[in-house]
Amino acid sequence: MADVLQAPEQAVGDETIVNDFQIIVATVNGTGSQTSNSLVIRSLFRMGIPVNGKNIFPSNIKGLQTWYTIRVSKDGYVARKEENQVLVAMNKSTIIEDIKQLPAGGVCLYDSGIRYEPTRDDILTYAMPVDDIMDQTDVKRSLRERVRNMVYVGALASLIGIELAEIEASLNAEFPGKQKVVDLNMSVIKLGHAYAEENYDRPSPFRVERMDETKGKLLMEGNAAAALGATFGGVQMLSWYPITPSSSVADNAMKYLSKFRIDKETGKASYAIIQAEDELAAIGMVLGAGWAGARAMTATSGPGISLMSEFAGMAYFAEIPSVIWNIQRVGPSTGLPTRTSQGDLLASYMLGHGDTQHICLLPANLKEAFEFGWRAFDIAERFQTLVFVLSDLDLGMNLWMTEPFDYPDEPMDRGKVLNAEQLNEHIKEYKRWGRYHDVDGDGIGYRALPGTPHPQAAYFTRGTGHDEWAVYSENSDVWVENLTRLTNKIAGSRDKLPQPIVETVDAADFGVIAFGTVDPAVVEARDRLAAHDKTFDYMRVRALPLSPAVREFIEAHDTVYVVENNFDGQLAKIIIMDYPELATRLKSIAYLDGLPFTAKFIVDSIMEHE
Amino acid sequence: MAKTNTLDLTKNDYKGRPSTLCPGCGHNAISNQIISTAYDMAIEPHRVIKLSGIGCSSKSPAYFLGRSHGFNALHGRMPSVGTGAMAVNRSLIAIGVSGDGDTGSIGMGQFKHVMRRNVPMVYIIENNGVYGLTKGQHSATQDEGVPQKYYGINEYPAVDIALEAIVGGASFVARSFSGSPREVQALLSAAIRHNGLAVLDIISPCVAFNDTDASTKSYSYVRENLDVLHEVEFVGYVPQAENIEIDERTYERQGEILVEMHDGSRVVLKRVDEDSYDPTNRHEAIRQVEEARRSNKILTGLLYFEPERRTLHDVENLIDTPLVDLGEDVLRPSKEALDEIMQEMMI
Ligand SMILES: Cc1ncc(C[n+]2csc(CCOP(=O)(O)OP(=O)(O)O)c2C)c(N)n1
Numbered sequence A: 001m002a003d004v005l006q007a008p009e010q011a012v013g014d015e016t017i018v019n020d021f022q023i024i025v026a027t028v029n030g031t032g033s034q035t036s037n038s039l040v041i042r043s044l045f046r047m048g049i050p051v052n053g054k055n056i057f058p059s060n061i062k063g064l065q066t067w068y069t070i071r072v073s074k075d076g077y078v079a080r081k082e083e084n085q086v087l088v089a090m091n092k093s094t095i096i097e098d099i100k101q102l103p104a105g106g107v108c109l110y111d112s113g114i115r116y117e118p119t120r121d122d123i124l125t126y127a128m129p130v131d132d133i134m135d136q137t138d139v140k141r142s143l144r145e146r147v148r149n150m151v152y153v154g155a156l157a158s159l160i161g162i163e164l165a166e167i168e169a170s171l172n173a174e175f176p177g178k179q180k181v182v183d184l185n186m187s188v189i190k191l192g193h194a195y196a197e198e199n200y201d202r203p204s205p206f207r208v209e210r211m212d213e214t215k216g217k218l219l220m221e222g223n224a225a226a227a228l229g230a231t232f233g234g235v236q237m238l239s240w241y242p243i244t245p246s247s248s249v250a251d252n253a254m255k256y257l258s259k260f261r262i263d264k265e266t267g268k269a270s271y272a273i274i275q276a277e278d279e280l281a282a283i284g285m286v287l288g289a290g291w292a293g294a295r296a297m298t299a300t301s302g303p304g305i306s307l308m309s310e311f312a313g314m315a316y317f318a319e320i321p322s323v324i325w326n327i328q329r330v331g332p333s334t335g336l337p338t339r340t341s342q343g344d345l346l347a348s349y350m351l352g353h354g355d356t357q358h359i360c361l362l363p364a365n366l367k368e369a370f371e372f373g374w375r376a377f378d379i380a381e382r383f384q385t386l387v388f389v390l391s392d393l394d395l396g397m398n399l400w401m402t403e404p405f406d407y408p409d410e411p412m413d414r415g416k417v418l419n420a421e422q423l424n425e426h427i428k429e430y431k432r433w434g435r436y437h438d439v440d441g442d443g444i445g446y447r448a449l450p451g452t453p454h455p456q457a458a459y460f461t462r463g464t465g466h467d468e469w470a471v472y473s474e475n476s477d478v479w480v481e482n483l484t485r486l487t488n489k490i491a492g493s494r495d496k497l498p499q500p501i502v503e504t505v506d507a508a509d510f511g512v513i514a515f516g517t518v519d520p521a522v523v524e525a526r527d528r529l530a531a532h533d534k535t536f537d538y539m540r541v542r543a544l545p546l547s548p549a550v551r552e553f554i555e556a557h558d559t560v561y562v563v564e565n566n567f568d569g570q571l572a573k574i575i576i577m578d579y580p581e582l583a584t585r586l587k588s589i590a591y592l593d594g595l596p597f598t599a600k601f602i603v604d605s606i607m608e609h610e
Numbered sequence B: 001m002a003k004t005n006t007l008d009l010t011k012n013d014y015k016g017r018p019s020t021l022c023p024g025c026g027h028n029a030i031s032n033q034i035i036s037t038a039y040d041m042a043i044e045p046h047r048v049i050k051l052s053g054i055g056c057s058s059k060s061p062a063y064f065l066g067r068s069h070g071f072n073a074l075h076g077r078m079p080s081v082g083t084g085a086m087a088v089n090r091s092l093i094a095i096g097v098s099g100d101g102d103t104g105s106i107g108m109g110q111f112k113h114v115m116r117r118n119v120p121m122v123y124i125i126e127n128n129g130v131y132g133l134t135k136g137q138h139s140a141t142q143d144e145g146v147p148q149k150y151y152g153i154n155e156y157p158a159v160d161i162a163l164e165a166i167v168g169g170a171s172f173v174a175r176s177f178s179g180s181p182r183e184v185q186a187l188l189s190a191a192i193r194h195n196g197l198a199v200l201d202i203i204s205p206c207v208a209f210n211d212t213d214a215s216t217k218s219y220s221y222v223r224e225n226l227d228v229l230h231e232v233e234f235v236g237y238v239p240q241a242e243n244i245e246i247d248e249r250t251y252e253r254q255g256e257i258l259v260e261m262h263d264g265s266r267v268v269l270k271r272v273d274e275d276s277y278d279p280t281n282r283h284e285a286i287r288q289v290e291e292a293r294r295s296n297k298i299l300t301g302l303l304y305f306e307p308e309r310r311t312l313h314d315v316e317n318l319i320d321t322p323l324v325d326l327g328e329d330v331l332r333p334s335k336e337a338l339d340e341i342m343q344e345m346m347i
């Protein structure tokens, strides 16, 4: 094996970089690379090393290229890095480009069966004759395609120092009780490992070493956290129509609800999960169930949001508690269907024709995905309105480290609902009950649910003009009063929604506002800018409409950068709509190319101005 | 003293707000038939939910059962709202009202899927061949060759709602005419007692836009071309003790068909000509409807009935208690449950 090492001396410095680099694995979609990649991540995690994985995949089931980046960071950074130091090249069709992307001094572990010889002399190359290695196994032909990726798991483990025992433990966790599957995969991994041990006599400059930073933590995908949160929020009906990247919200809800919400005696379910014929029907079912008094939700993404527009406006106007999880992907239109984005902020906030405004929750991490999973129902029922939770593909479909979730610290808030007895009391006190009669001055009326055994409980729900007694009206004054009340009702939520998280430093040079999954990049950028002697106060917004704290934050800084993963600077626009007099203090750092944000981009963008 | 039913409610208690539809509109007659049926059956108003889409027809739930909750949804989207509401509260009786535009065009998808799911719900289509509310455009159920003042002759074939329903898998399909109150009420009673989705395609003339001589949905045309399949009589459930034995053989001898609903009430289908019609034969139902369509007749009666189809609640394997009646103790799993999941995932 003469081609094992071809890199010249000067390409690699003497120093070894430990626990601080990014691996990119280039494979072909549908070859089981998801299992091999998650195995690498889980093993690193088990070694106590902070790690984050990001799947960069095409809209395709089989045959197209797919990449997976795995970042190990002793400092705990979990944002994507622009550069990958270690390349695992398993895909013939992209290897030329993949190798070009490597920085000088990078490592390239490649399938030499591809019959492409890397010619760059400023990188380290390690060949894996994957097919030859597979020939040594007794794996059946039909299974080979699915396990051949395990060769690189073994070789990579040897090259950078992943412990085989942890790989085996991860395999056991991935395939619990399936010893045969574990053994099969492990045998291939060991062969890959042995090959590397024997043939790679030049050590990799990038290595991992055991740490103690992941104890008490777990790895999970955001969509699973969302579904678990909804489960602990007592969801009663979930209707959905499949769409990437949201489908696994429903998949996970099925998993968790069937675990917790099947009646032990009868074996029957205390929830309904209905796969609808389209998103129009999905949100229609949510509104029907919410109106009837249940906690109901749907999960979708951009194109689904577009279809839900008319019902969203109705939920706002007829005041029906409902929850939509929007796992954002890149639009407009079908856009980049498997890439992440924060591009639906404005569309979700104002979805529907006419003057419409929806409460939006903006989770940035798994703990918030879980918390907003249950809290969204409390908020929807308290404010009797549609609540959006805006996650995205990056949070929803990638594996993130997290501390364990906190159990809801408050009982469920079912909002203002009157049963027959309470309805009598209400009528005694206020002479009459009206569905939209604002007796508390917060713009929120009392609901009497269908089925309430009381002759005055019934009312008529409609999207057409209605007065406080829920009676049809085209009267201009009634319309204005109603819309004013609705506006005030939503405005009244500003300080009751999850408030921004603010981190300040002494004598900050400027402020930064961001939301959602750009958070890890902002956190990393803050440390890097400190090296340039630039410090900033950071506010992470967690809900719309904006908290009054946003205004105070901007007023306290001459310059505030608003960082977001979309093209139009949508959060910046919302801030300017609310506080036009502060517009000149804002600088928008808005960018969208389908990839998760990096700290480098934020640092470079800020340094252009500073 | 006004007459009352067994719940001590008067007919007035089943009325709604005054109708704002055109005098003479078929939809008004259907509203009255709903009022009479609910009164006669002594249905508890608070157990009923009224659902509709958008259109003159869909406005009508405001004009009946004022003591029942109503949800006037979006154009063509009533079925999904009904599905959601019924999924979480199976103790309710859902009465949906739609139009031929609401169901036959914009709502065709939801119509088809609510039938597949067999959601327990009455689904009335007040069928007038036009979009009444938007002033007389042809709807998808308008027959070929029928002219309209502004929109000319309809040159597309008509959608037959009843046929779509039978093919679509509805477990109860009937057709009637707003001008046949006895038949509408008998079918409506049976539909309310049916445990599954019941489609009632009721021809309901629009006096403003489609009651012309050339229309096949005018009062005069429909009256002259009714093809009554059988005389429908609804026999409410009589508690066991007083149950008068109905001798099924007598019915058979007279060529009558007895259909038993799931709560024990019965529908008697009395023969009007030499052949009796068995509504449980889907193949035959399709044949009859198709034949009537070809000869431009309006076939009325209980066209198709499938008593044993599993409902949404069966397929979703829902507990007997309505989901909305469950408290936090059932809905929110314990802290131990969360800790256990977290523990399992930790290394
Ligand atoms: C999404 C949408 N598109 C169009 C309309 C306008 N529109 C209101 S009623 C109607 C047709 C109703 O026809 P039908 O269901 O036959 O009811 P009818 O008035 O004849 O009883 C239309 C097109 C609407 N309300 N919503």
Ligand code: SF4
Pocket: B020, B021, B022, B024, B025, B026, B027, B056, B057, B128, B132, B133, B205, B206, B207, B208, B209
């Ligand atoms: S326009 Fe036609 S459908 Fe509408 S109320 Fe008048 S008669 Fe009835």
Ligand SMILES: [Mg+2]
Pocket: B055, B099, B100, B101, B126, B127, B128, B129, B130, B131, B132, B139
């Ligand atoms: Mg019509």
